[in-house]
Amino acid sequence: xxxxxxxxxxxxxxxxxxxxxxxxxxxxxxxxxxxxxxxxxxxxxxxxxxxxxxxxxxxxxxxxxxxxxxxxxxxxxxxxxxxxxxxxxxxxxxxxxxxxxxxxxxxxxxxxxxxxxxxxxxxxxxxxxxxxxxxxxxxxxxxxxxxxxxxxxxxxxxxxxxxxxxxxxxxxxxxxxxxxxxxxxxxxxxxxxxxxxxxxxxxxxxxxxxxxxxxxxxxxxxxxxxxxxxxxxxxxxxxxxxxxxxxxxxxxxxxxxxxxxxxxxxxxxxxxxxxxxxxxxxxxxxxxxxxxxxxxxxxxxxxxxxxxxxxxxxxxxxxxxxxxxxxxxxxxxxxxxxxxxxxxxxxxxxxxxxxxxxxxxxxxxxxxxxxxxxxxxxxxxxxxxxxxxxxxxxxxxxxxxxxxxxxxxxxxxxxxxxxxxxxxxxxxxxxxxxxxxxxxxxxxxxxxxxxxxxxxxxxxxxxxxxxxxxxxxxxxxxxxxxxxxxxxxxxxxxxxxxxxxxxxxxxxxxxxxxxxxxxxxxxxxxxxxxxxxxxxxxxxxxxxxxxxxxxxxxxxxxxxxxxxxxxxxxxxxxxxxxxxxxxxxxxxxxxxxxxxxxxxxxxxxxxxxxxxxxxxxxxxxxxxxxxxxxxxxxxxxxxxxxxxxxxxxxxxxxxxxxxxxxxxxxxxxxxxxxxxxxxxxxxxxxxxxxxxxxxxxxxxxxxxxxxxxxxxxxxxxxxxxxxxxx
Numbered sequence: 001x002x003x004x005x006x007x008x009x010x011x012x013x014x015x016x017x018x019x020x021x022x023x024x025x026x027x028x029x030x031x032x033x034x035x036x037x038x039x040x041x042x043x044x045x046x047x048x049x050x051x052x053x054x055x056x057x058x059x060x061x062x063x064x065x066x067x068x069x070x071x072x073x074x075x076x077x078x079x080x081x082x083x084x085x086x087x088x089x090x091x092x093x094x095x096x097x098x099x100x101x102x103x104x105x106x107x108x109x110x111x112x113x114x115x116x117x118x119x120x121x122x123x124x125x126x127x128x129x130x131x132x133x134x135x136x137x138x139x140x141x142x143x144x145x146x147x148x149x150x151x152x153x154x155x156x157x158x159x160x161x162x163x164x165x166x167x168x169x170x171x172x173x174x175x176x177x178x179x180x181x182x183x184x185x186x187x188x189x190x191x192x193x194x195x196x197x198x199x200x201x202x203x204x205x206x207x208x209x210x211x212x213x214x215x216x217x218x219x220x221x222x223x224x225x226x227x228x229x230x231x232x233x234x235x236x237x238x239x240x241x242x243x244x245x246x247x248x249x250x251x252x253x254x255x256x257x258x259x260x261x262x263x264x265x266x267x268x269x270x271x272x273x274x275x276x277x278x279x280x281x282x283x284x285x286x287x288x289x290x291x292x293x294x295x296x297x298x299x300x301x302x303x304x305x306x307x308x309x310x311x312x313x314x315x316x317x318x319x320x321x322x323x324x325x326x327x328x329x330x331x332x333x334x335x336x337x338x339x340x341x342x343x344x345x346x347x348x349x350x351x352x353x354x355x356x357x358x359x360x361x362x363x364x365x366x367x368x369x370x371x372x373x374x375x376x377x378x379x380x381x382x383x384x385x386x387x388x389x390x391x392x393x394x395x396x397x398x399x400x401x402x403x404x405x406x407x408x409x410x411x412x413x414x415x416x417x418x419x420x421x422x423x424x425x426x427x428x429x430x431x432x433x434x435x436x437x438x439x440x441x442x443x444x445x446x447x448x449x450x451x452x453x454x455x456x457x458x459x460x461x462x463x464x465x466x467x468x469x470x471x472x473x474x475x476x477x478x479x480x481x482x483x484x485x486x487x488x489x490x491x492x493x494x495x496x497x498x499x500x501x502x503x504x505x506x507x508x509x510x511x512x513x514x515x516x517x518x519x520x521x522x523x524x525x526x527x528x529x530x531x532x533x534x535x536x537x538x539x540x541x542x543x544x545x546x547x548x549x550x551x552x553x554x555x556x557x558x559x560x561x562x563x564x565x566x567x568x569x570x571x572x573x574x575x576x577x578x579x580x581x582x583x584x585x586x587x588x589x590x591x592x593x594x595x596x597x598x599x600x601x602x603x604x605x606x607x608x609x610x611x612x613x614x615x616x617x618x619x620x621x622x623x624x625x626x627x628x629x630x631x632x633x634x635x636x637x638x639x640x641x642x643x644x645x646x647x648x649x650x651x652x653x654x655x656x657x658x659x660x661x662x663x664x665x666x667x668x669x670x671x672x673x674x675x676x677x678x679x680x681x682x683x684x685x686x687x688x689x690x691x692x693x694x695x696x697x698x699x700x701x702x703x704x705x706x707x708x709x710x711x712x713x714x715x716x717x718x719x720x721x722x723x724x725x726x
Contacts, residue, residue, distance in 0.1 A: 004051065010058045011067065019064035026068040026092060033075045033082040041152040049145060050074065056141040060178070066134045068092055069099035073138050076104040095134075102135035103142070136172060143169045144181060147188040158192045165189035177307050179335055186245040194248070201248055219267060219322065226283055227269070235280075236270040267324045270332050274299065277326045281310050284324055288314035291321065299331075301392050301400050307335055393444045407440045407465040413448045414469035421472055423450040426721060433658070435721045436463055451690070455480075459715065459724045482530055488629050489533030496542060496633065519545055535609060535623045539633035584620055586610060586639050593617030594639075596649070600625040601726075603649045605704045610639040648700050650680060651707050652726030658719040659686050659693040667695065670713050677701050677710060696726060 004027045011023055030050055037046035054070040072092070075083040089097040147165055150158050165185045173182040191198045216239035223237045269280050277299060284290075294313030302308045309327040316322040327335065393401050393412060401415050414421030427434050428447040440446070456473045464470045490504075497503050504525070507513040513525065520537055522528035531537045583604070584594050594610070600622040602608050607623035612635040620639060621628035628636075657663055664684060671677050681698040701707045707725065714723040 007051070007054050007058050007067070010055075011064075014061050015064055022064060022092065023068055023071075026071045026096075029083075029091065030071045030075070033072070040149070042149055043152075052145040052148070053138070053141045056144055056181075057137065060137070062134070062137060065093065065095040065099060066137055068096050069103065069134065069138050070141055072096065072100050073103045073142060076100055099132060099134050099138060102132060103138050133176075136176070140169060140173055140176075140178070140181060144185060147185055150188060150192060162189040162192040166193070177303075177334060183243040183245075187243050190245040190248060197248060198244065201244055201251075205244065205247070215318075216267075219316065222287065222317070223267070223269065223284070226287060227280060230279065230283055232271060232276055232279060234272050235276070238268040238270065240266055240268070267322060268332070269324065269326045270329055271326070272328060274328060277310050277328065280326045281312060284312060284314060284326070288316055288322070290314050294323075299327075303390070303402070307331075309335060391440050391442045391444075393440050393442075393446050396445060396447050403440060404465045408436055408463045409434065409438055409440070409446065409448060410436055410460055410464050410473075411466045411469045412440060412446050413450075414464075414466065414472050416448065418472050420448055420450060421469060422456055422476060423452060423454045425449050425451045425454045435658075435719075436460070437715055437720075457722065457724055459711075459722060462715075484624065485530040485533035486526055487533065488624060488626075489529035489531065492532050492539060492629060492633070493529060493542065496539065516545055533624070535607065538638070539636055583642055584608070584610075584618075584639050585642050586618065586637060595619050597621045597625070597627070598650070599627045601649070601651050601698075603651060603701075603704060603707070604641045608639055608641065610637040611635055612637055648676070648678075648702060650698055650700055653697045653699060653707075653711065653714070654722075654724055654726040655693075655695040655697070655714060655720060656722040657693045657695070657717075658721065659691055660719045663693060663719055664695065666717060667697065667714060670717070671697065671699055671710055674701075674706060674710050674713075677706060692721070 004024070007027075008020060008023060012020055015023070031047060034046045034050065039045055040049060050071045050073065053073060054067050057067045057070045072083075072088065075081070075088070076085065085097050085101050088100055143161070143165065146153075146161055150161060153161070166189045170182050170185040170189070173179075173185060220237045220239055227235060227237075269284075271277060271280060291313040294311070296311040299308045299310060308331045309325050311323065311325055313321055313323050390402050391405055391407060393403060395401065395416070401412060403411050403415065409427035410421060410424055412427070413424040424436065426436060426449045427438065428449060429438075429444050433449070456476045458477065460473045461470055464473060493504060497507075504513075507516065508525075516522075517524070517528055520528055520531065520541075522531060528537070532539075532542055583596070586594075594617050595613075596602055597619045602620055602622045608620050609623050609625075609628055610618040610620055611628055611631050613619055618637060618639070655667065664682070668679060668682075671679055678700040679697060680700055681696075683696040684693060686693055699707075699710070701710070711723050711725065714720055
């Protein structure tokens with residue numbers, strides 16, 4: 001366990017004397033602040049934890065405020081707190097106070113749901129570290145020491161911390177280029193998440209250790225001799241075993257046994273100049289046959305965390321695959337220590353453009369996730385964004401875009417600009433037009449095709465990989481829905497007011513609008529109109545509220561909706577079988593026919609409303625259906641789906657595609673091959689402006705699940721650009 005003298009000695013190698021004295025002062029303060037803390041579960045004094053955190057930070061050669069914050073990262077906790085932010089600011093400066101506050105806020109929230117708690121913690125952490133990346137470095141060191149002492153923690157907590165390592169902290173460390181931290185976190189998490197697999201793999205790796213050591217020395221000798229003969233000086237050849245989790249992941253992905261994993265050792269050649277990297281690559285390829293698909297040049301196209309290196313895989317002297325990395329000394333320092341290798345805050349220096357770029361992705365991530373309210377969706381978005389499997393694509397101008405593997409042209413378009421994404425209809429790659437569902441490959445030169453008539457739809461969310469694209473699409477859809485509800489609500493309100501010789505303007509002028517807003521707990525007029533348009537406020541409620549006594553020109557009775565129905569029907573019951581009976585329940589109505597409307601074709605899962613027809617029972621519409629909103633509000637009735645509803649239903653599918661030979665036949669085959677689905681009607685035409693086919697198909701399906709399956713299969717067809725429910 002590190003003691004303060006070790007930390008001060010390491011700090012003295014790069015910190016100014018004033019900062020060393022401040023670090024010693026912080027230690028003395030921490031000893032007093034943590035004096036009453038109970039011992040760690042390991043039985044050691046609590047101070048050993050902040051000391052370990054500070055030791056990790058100083059080993060990364062981080063600045064004095066960061067190391068001091070590591071010592072003090074828990075002093076704002078407790079009831080009462082052991083210290084205050086103001087005291088930290090007075091004693092150690094505003095930077096330390098800010099970092100410790102950011103680290104403290106992450107752990108200070110409690111929620112009923114563990115999922116909500118975890119999502120909110122992650123959100124708070126991302127917000128804090130986007131303001132100052134040093135908050136993340138302190139949290140990483142804190143979590144790493146927790147993982148190093150995990151054996152003393154109860155089993156349930158072990159699982160929780162191990163999952164956090166895999167899902168969040170290891171990917172974040174990777175994003176910052178802290179490779180050593182990432183590997184230690186993954187191996188520790190692997191040990192507790194999969195103990196049997198960890199033990200078996202560790203045993204097999206240890207058994208093969210003498211053989212591997214002999215192999216490493218052989219390859220190092222061959223490389224050293226060959227590189228020396230080419231006149232390159234001051235280089236190093238290293239060989240290190242890959243960490244256990246990376247080997248295990250390869251076993252699972254490739255479904256092979258450990259004896260088939262030939263590249264259990266990664267070789268690295270460290271040179272002085274960039275040009276020598278490419279010379280060494282030529283030497284390696286002259287010695288052994290390269291595997292073309294396994295070559296990556298991260299020198300000319302660095303990763304987002306500024307990692308640079310040449311990666312090549314070759315077939316070695318014994319027929320085994322070998323991975324060899326070639327880089328300069330500076331590149332190797334950045335590869336191991338990431339952001340710490342060129343830290344912007346050293347000795348109070350201003351942040352550089354290079355460092356700012358290094359965690360710009362984090363600020364963008366926080367911004368794009370602001371509107372994600374659902375806890376599970378938020379955590380999934382974070383995991384997707386932190387997945388460091390990437391592809392590199394280029395704009396026609398040569399700008400490199402780094403995207404997660406599996407990204408589509410939509411992700412590329414939104415990475416350029418929101419408006420480009422909103423109007424994207426496809427992309428050109430090597431002169432070939434590809435659909436929105438195309439998966440971007442490394443090296444693709446992508447030209448985005450836009451149309452002013454194109455707008456996002458719900459299906460785009462399934463095609464998008466990046467949180468930036470999904471958040472922009474989600475925002476547009478929400479705004480469009482709000483506008484739609486606002487328009488419908490205004491139309492309903494004005495129509496109802498006209499029935500009583502009133503208007504919105506008159507309500508505003510007389511001051512009665514404020515009473516109306518207060519009654520419905522609405523913030524402003526547009527808020528009220530949107531709630532009416534969405535059906536949250538019913539027409540019956542609205543009509544009653546429109547007529548305060550002082551505005552009544554004459555006595556107007558509000559007709560109860562149930563008075564339009566057969567006499568005696570006043571109890572909650574299911575509708576009798578007949579027509580689409582059995583699918584829908586109506587509160588207060590019995591023994592009446594219902595029919596699902598053909599204009600909007602509702603199905604279970606949709607929000608629905610009912611309209612009392614003349615002699616044909618109740619017609620069921622989707623909430624917001626324009627035809628329904630144009631009907632007499634006095635004949636509207638509240639309805640809901642029956643829980644046990646199982647019945648064939650009609651739905652309309654809208655398709656946009658490249659007009660190719662056999663397109664319609666292929667579409668029909670997809671639908672007919674879906675068990676029980678039946679085509680009822682087909683309409684098709686070709687757009688004059690771009691020659692694209694627009695097809696509408698009415699189908700009979702068993703429900704939403706079958707419809708979604710059909711839509712997914714249609715979207716996977718080569719020529720299909722879009723497919724959605726009409």
